[in-house]
Amino acid sequence: MSENKSRTGTTRRSFLQGAAAVGVGAVSASAAKAQAADPLITEVQPWAQGFGDGVDETPYGLPIQYEGDVIRRNVEWLTADTVSSINFTPIHALDGTITPQGCAFERHHSGAIELKKEDYRLMVNGLVDTPLVFSYADLERFPRENHVYFCECAANSGMEWAGAQLNGAQFTHGMIHNMEYTGVPLRTLLEEAGFDTSGDVSGKWVYVEGADASSNGRSIPMEKALDDVLVAFKANGEALRKEHGYPVRLVVPGWEGNMWVKWIRRIEVLDSPVESREETSKYTDTLEDGTSRKWTWAMDAKSVVTSPSPQSPITHGKGPLVITGLAWSGRGAITRVDVSRDGGKSWETARLGKPGEKMALTRFYLDVDWDGSEMMLQSRAIDDTGYIQPTKTQLREVRGLNSIYHNNSIQTWLVRSNGEAENVEVS
Amino acid sequence: MSKFLKIATLAVATTAFAGSALAEKYGLGRPALPAEIAAWDQDILPDGTGLPDGSGDAIVGEEIFATQCAACHGDFAEGIGNWPKLAGGADTLDREDPLKTVGSYWPHLSTAFDYIRRSMPYGNAGTLSDEDTYAILAYILYSNDLIEDDFVLSKDTFFDVEMPNANGFIIDDRAETEYSRWSSGDPCMKDCKEDVKVTMRAMVLDVTPKEEGASEELEQAAEVLSQEDSAPEPAPASKEEEPIAAEPAFDAALAKSGEKVFKKCKACHQVGDSAKSRAGPILNGIVGHPAGAVEDFRYSKAMKAAAGEGLIWTEEELAAFLAKPKKYMKGTKMSFPGLKKEKDQKAIIEYLKSFAD
Numbered sequence: 019m020s021e022n023k024s025r026t027g028t029t030r031r032s033f034l035q036g037a038a039a040v041g042v043g044a045v046s047a048s049a050a051k052a053q054a055a056d057p058l059i060t061e062v063q064p065w066a067q068g069f070g071d072g073v074d075e076t077p078y079g080l081p082i083q084y085e086g087d088v089i090r091r092n093v094e095w096l097t098a099d100t101v102s103s104i105n106f107t108p109i110h111a112l113d114g115t116i117t118p119q120g121c122a123f124e125r126h127h128s129g130a131i132e133l134k135k136e137d138y139r140l141m142v143n144g145l146v147d148t149p150l151v152f153s154y155a156d157l158e159r160f161p162r163e164n165h166v167y168f169c170e171c172a173a174n175s176g177m178e179w180a181g182a183q184l185n186g187a188q189f190t191h192g193m194i195h196n197m198e199y200t201g202v203p204l205r206t207l208l209e210e211a212g213f214d215t216s217g218d219v220s221g222k223w224v225y226v227e228g229a230d231a232s233s234n235g236r237s238i239p240m241e242k243a244l245d246d247v248l249v250a251f252k253a254n255g256e257a258l259r260k261e262h263g264y265p266v267r268l269v270v271p272g273w274e275g276n277m278w279v280k281w282i283r284r285i286e287v288l289d290s291p292v293e294s295r296e297e298t299s300k301y302t303d304t305l306e307d308g309t310s311r312k313w314t315w316a317m318d319a320k321s322v323v324t325s326p327s328p329q330s331p332i333t334h335g336k337g338p339l340v341i342t343g344l345a346w347s348g349r350g351a352i353t354r355v356d357v358s359r360d361g362g363k364s365w366e367t368a369r370l371g372k373p374g375e376k377m378a379l380t381r382f383y384l385d386v387d388w389d390g391s392e393m394m395l396q397s398r399a400i401d402d403t404g405y406i407q408p409t410k411t412q413l414r415e416v417r418g419l420n421s422i423y424h425n426n427s428i429q430t431w432l433v434r435s436n437g438e439a440e441n442v443e444v445s
Numbered sequence: 446m447s448k449f450l451k452i453a454t455l456a457v458a459t460t461a462f463a464g465s466a467l468a469e470k471y472g473l474g475r476p477a478l479p480a481e482i483a484a485w486d487q488d489i490l491p492d493g494t495g496l497p498d499g500s501g502d503a504i505v506g507e508e509i510f511a512t513q514c515a516a517c518h519g520d521f522a523e524g525i526g527n528w529p530k531l532a533g534g535a536d537t538l539d540r541e542d543p544l545k546t547v548g549s550y551w552p553h554l555s556t557a558f559d560y561i562r563r564s565m566p567y568g569n570a571g572t573l574s575d576e577d578t579y580a581i582l583a584y585i586l587y588s589n590d591l592i593e594d595d596f597v598l599s600k601d602t603f604f605d606v607e608m609p610n611a612n613g614f615i616i617d618d619r620a621e622t623e624y625s626r627w628s629s630g631d632p633c634m635k636d637c638k639e640d641v642k643v644t645m646r647a648m649v650l651d652v653t654p655k656e657e658g659a660s661e662e663l664e665q666a667a668e669v670l671s672q673e674d675s676a677p678e679p680a681p682a683s684k685e686e687e688p689i690a691a692e693p694a695f696d697a698a699l700a701k702s703g704e705k706v707f708k709k710c711k712a713c714h715q716v717g718d719s720a721k722s723r724a725g726p727i728l729n730g731i732v733g734h735p736a737g738a739v740e741d742f743r744y745s746k747a748m749k750a751a752a753g754e755g756l757i758w759t760e761e762e763l764a765a766f767l768a769k770p771k772k773y774m775k776g777t778k779m780s781f782p783g784l785k786k787e788k789d790q791k792a793i794i795e796y797l798k799s800f801a802d
Contacts, residue, residue: 093654098517098527099711103565120587128570129708142474143482149483150474159473181645185653210470227487231570233563235488284485292488293553295560299545302614307541310550314617328647356632361641365634373497394641398632408627416623420543432643445640 080120087111090121091188096177101129104171104358106192109322109344110329115371115379116166119259122195123331127232127274130261133281138229140207140249144286145222147212149242154265157251160210165248165271166378169316170194172274172301172423178410179425182441187327190429190441191320194346196379199269201250202384204243204285207315213287215244225292226256226268229283236277237291238270242315246271246377249282272377273315274423276301306418314355317348320426321399321408322353332388332437339388341368345380347401352380354400359386361394361430361444362409368397387412393433394444410443487560496558500582500599508575510584513566516713516724516778522546522588526723532588535609549588552611554603558582568709568781580603603729608707621662696795703796704788710781716800725779731758732794747776766791 090105095104104125107117124130135154143149174193177183180352184190187406204224209215222240227233238247248269251258259265263280270277276296291297323343326332332339341359345352352374356365371381382397399407410427432442489495511520517528524530534544542651543549547557555681561579564570573581583598591606592598597607705714713725720727726739737752744752751774756762765791766773769783784790 040578091654092654095652101708101711128564128567141477141481141485143477143486149477149482151477152474156473160471182647183650183652185647189653198762210473227485227488231564231568235569284484286488290490290492291638292559293491293556294488295556295564298553298556298614299547299551304538304543304545306539308543310538310614311617312614314619316617318619328653338660356634361640363636363638365632365637385600394643400632403628405624405628406632408623412627413623416626419541420538442643443645445638445642445644 031374045380056411071093085197088121090123091182091192093177093189096159102127104173104193106188107195108329109192109194109324110187110327110391112324113342115194115344115381117197117253117379119253119256119262122197122259122262123171123193124261125193125232126230126261128230129396131230131232131281132260133229133265135265139283140266142207142211142287143284143286144225145213146208146287149205150211152207154251157202157249157266160206162200162202163248164198164200165246165269166196166198166375167269167271168194168196168317168348168377168379169275169278170320170346170348172276172314175320175425175427176422176431178427178429178441179422180419180441182430184426185441186329187322187324187429187431188329188350191324191344193275194344194379196346197253198247198255199250200252200255201248201266201269204247204249204268205242207249208243208287219244221289223288223291225284225286225288225294226277226279226282227284227286228263228279229281234276234279234296235292235294236279236297237288237294238277240287249416270315272317274301274317277315301423303417303421303423305416305421308400309310314424317346318424318426319345319349319352319399319401319405321345321352321397321407322359322429323357323395323397323431326395326433326437326439327431328439328441332433335437336388336390339386341384341386341395342381345374345375345382345397345399346378347399347403347405348377349405350402351376351378352399355380355382356398356400357382357384358396358398359393362396362428365398374402390435392435393431395431395433395439396428398428448718478671487559487563489555491553491555493555493600496555496600496603497575498600499575499579499647500597501576501583503580503583503592503594506580506582506584506587509580512776512778513577514581517567522585528724530587533588538610538613539791546589547585547610550610550613552614554582554586554606554608557585568713593650617656630777666705667778695798699795700799703789703794706784706793707796709784710793713779713781716797720800728797729800731800732760732763732798734758734802745774745776745778748778760791760794763794768794773797 045231088108088111090107092100092103092105105123107123108121112121138154140152140157142152143148171193175190178190205215208224219240223237224240224243225235225237227235249266251266253262258267263282266282268277268279268282294437297312301314303314305311321343323341324330325340325342341357343355345355352370353370355370357368358365366384368384370384371383374380412424413425413427430442430444431439433439486779487495510522516719517525519525520533522531523533530544531547534546534549537543537549538545544602551557558578561581562573562575565573571577579598583592583596586598586606587594587596593611596602648680710725713723715721715723715727722739722742726742734757735752736756736758737748764787767784770777770779784793
């Protein structure tokens with residue numbers, strides 16, 4: 019069979035199977051069946067006859083009902099209550115790199131608050147010439163920038179640290195989203211308050227704090243604060259969602275999501291870190307000997323195959339198969355992603371959807387002709403610092419078993435010949 | 446620190462190159478007033494900067510803890526369910542599943558004062574006085590065997606308390622301890638290992654949430670959205686001709702808005718088929734039924750006494766309780782400050798009616 023013929027044949031077969039509602043795991047190896055004409059084509063369908071919805075049916079649209087399973091999901095047993103909890107982006111069902119706000123994971127410490135723009139205040143105080151208060155309207159008058167960045171919770175894949183636990187890319191890797199932010203560089207606001215950014219800033223810190231009841235606060239070294247931190251008020255072109263910090267959140271490119279303070283209300287310049295709850299008792303990494311790493315801010319390079327995966331099995335049988343996934347690095351741009359189909363024995367370099375961008379998600383594809391045999395799918399990201407995504411064994415050799423945050427190890431999906439996939443660990 | 450310093454130097458160089466010695470100003474914003482800074486700038490630094498006057502000891506702290514904190518953290522700071530444990534865990538950090546508490550893990554006492562005063566009690570943050578905060582913190586330290594019960598905690602004695610894990614932290618050393626281990630040279634592409642075996646399967650654990658009814662969830666979400674657009678006005682009470690005996694008339698629209706108000710209660714109370722008692726008891730069937738009747742729930746003495754006297758949660762009694770819990774029942778464990786609006790009280794009661802026993 020020429021490659022061309024094979025491609026056409028498979029398309030027709032899978033379409034017919036879809037029409038006949040053939041379920042998961044259907045094998046389409048057999049030759050094309052004797053075909054009856056497709057009534058979807060030969061008969062006039064209701065949608066081709068009458069009207070659809072008029073404009074204004076949904077002044078702000080939600081996805082069509084058939085996409086109802088592409089939603090954030092929570093793992094209830096993880097936390098005591100949803101007001102201090104996390105849910106997961108359905109990365110298994112998305113493509114490209116931009117995460118729609120409506121299904122981008124949420125993490126709250128005391129619930130998503132409703133704060134009006136009119137009631138919003140941002141204070142800059144501490145070691146500045148003039149402590150200032152900005153209104154929301156003030157922020158919109160500063161020169162602003164657009165940048166695409168991923169935001170990953172330090173605990174993403176944390177439940178997988180001790181062993182394969184959750185069956186789905188959404189749950190193992192879904193504490194991440196990637197949006198285009200519009201905002202004012204933090205540097206601009208510090209300069210407005212008279213902080214001298216041209217002097218020696220080493221040893222200086224900013225403490226950033228949210229307006230919600232948890233008053234989540236983190237200390238950020240001044241070098242980072244002046245480098246690329248944004249005070250953002252738009253994501254993907256529209257206002258931030260309530261659950262992502264409306265009206266204003268901090269964007270700290272490449273660094274753990276907890277530092278991306280939502281509903282940000284105060285920025286204080288200090289000459290030492292505050293050592294707040296979130297940077298001492300949480301978001302620190304305990305090693306085997308009982309000592310703990312602190313200030314582990316950067317998210318190291320990581321990747322995952324999003325499809326096929328447990329929630330996104332292969333339903334079309336043998337033949338052309340698109341293996342796809344996401345890669346990212348908090349220390350730079352992704353330059354290469356390798357995919358293994360045999361659990362890490364051999365690797366093939368995948369195609370990047372477009373060249374990797376700094377601290378943003380990169381989509382990769384490996385287009386294969388699947389022979390229907392079992393696969394142990396893995397992906398391995400490499401960034402422009404030369405960092406190569408490690409295996410879980412390599413990470414454990416350094417960190418032991420009690421570390422929770424910053425698990426950026428290689429993930430394995432065991433894909434069976436019926437197309438179903440499951441989360442496994444391999445030797 | 447070395448890696449960090451390198452970055453620092455680089456950033457400084459870049460900054461100098463950018464040449465923003467005289468940064469442009471836009472004249473936006475206004476000066477922050479001293480009272481405003483005082484109201485928001487509450488952080489306490491590890492060296493004690495920011496600690497207020499006042500003091501407290503564990504004896505006073507125990508009483509405050511019982512009413513303000515124990516509902517989630519337990520009478521002895523041992524933690525209830527998934528809520529944080531605040532005491533115990535000494536010498537567990539190098540073992541499997543270390544228990545990380547204020548006593549066993551937190552390096553700075555300042556962090557605990559800062560966090561308690563700003564963010565606790567949960568659901569009623571920022572209401573503790575400085576005195577109460579010192580007393581609660583003293584009780585937590587006492588529960589961790591770090592001070593005696595007559596130790597008076599204040600800014601003068603703050604550093605007499607030794608935090609056991611004060612020296613237990615190192616600064617991120619991944620650049621030295623990790624990067625060269627697996628990022629030197631080219632990655633292996635062929636014959637990288639001889640054999641691959643599955644060593645663990647997530648399916649065996651079976652803890653992944655089920656996805657049935659996913660589309661229903663979206664429909665519900667859409668419903669809630671449209672609900673929020675049009676401010677929920679309670680529909681006129683349906684006037685069924687003869688309501689069946691004691692069965693109160695049920696107002697679905699009001700219950701729906703009550704569901705929203707109930708978010709305030711959900712940190713501690715559950716309703717529905719799979720409800721469990723947590724910091725607060727299950728509330729299924731509460732309306733019209735005797736107080737203090739959920740089995741295995743540890744009610745306050747006050748609630749037990751009221752139950753003994755035959756208190757029935759009629760709509761009127763419940764509304765009075767919800768308005769000002771601590772005034773209605775002195776000694777209740779419910780730390781909720783109360784629902785001022787009569788509309789909210791009624792809505793919640795209507796919502797609770799929809800959950801039968």
